Ligand SMILES: Nc1nc2c(c(=O)[nH]1)N[C@H]1C(S)=C(S)[C@@H](COP(=O)(O)O)O[C@H]1N2
């Protein structure tokens with residue numbers, strides 16, 4: 001199972017093993033999210049390594065992160081919300097079962113709805129004028145009510 005990373009229109013794929021190998025900070029998730037057990041990747045310190053490898057400087061850091069899940073649930077949030085963010089990858093010593101391959105948790109985030117399960121894609125956005133208010137929901141799902149409103 002590979003995770004897609006998209007930045008500046010370039011797509012990279014990493015396996016969980018590759019992702020872990022380049023992650024400098026792994027935490028017990030209950031240190032960040034009380035009541036949840038398992039091991040998680042600290043997102044921002046991982047991004048530091050990723051950005052350095054790609055020659056990005058701090059002034060070129062993303063303004064927002066978008067994540068997409070296997071069920072097409074998506075969330076977009078300002079980078080500033082991600083200070084404590086982690087990617088849960090293991091519970092009881094095993095890869096995730098229900099929320100595989102990764103679950104994002106955004107402690108201190110604006111909404112629990114940002115804790116996206118089954119994350120398969122991360123998109124690093126560089127767009128200063130994009131709203132800092134987080135958004136989330138199912139992608140490309142048009143309801144009958146939406147159609148009636150138009
Ligand atoms: N992939 C995926 N992640 C998701 C959702 C979803 O529908 N699909 N729902 C979100 C919403 S709206 C909430 S409130 C939380 C609920 O998390 P919980 O089941 O751990 O309480 O998961 C979020 N993550």
Ligand SMILES: [Mo]
Nearest residue numbers: 111112113114
């Ligand atoms: Mo939610």
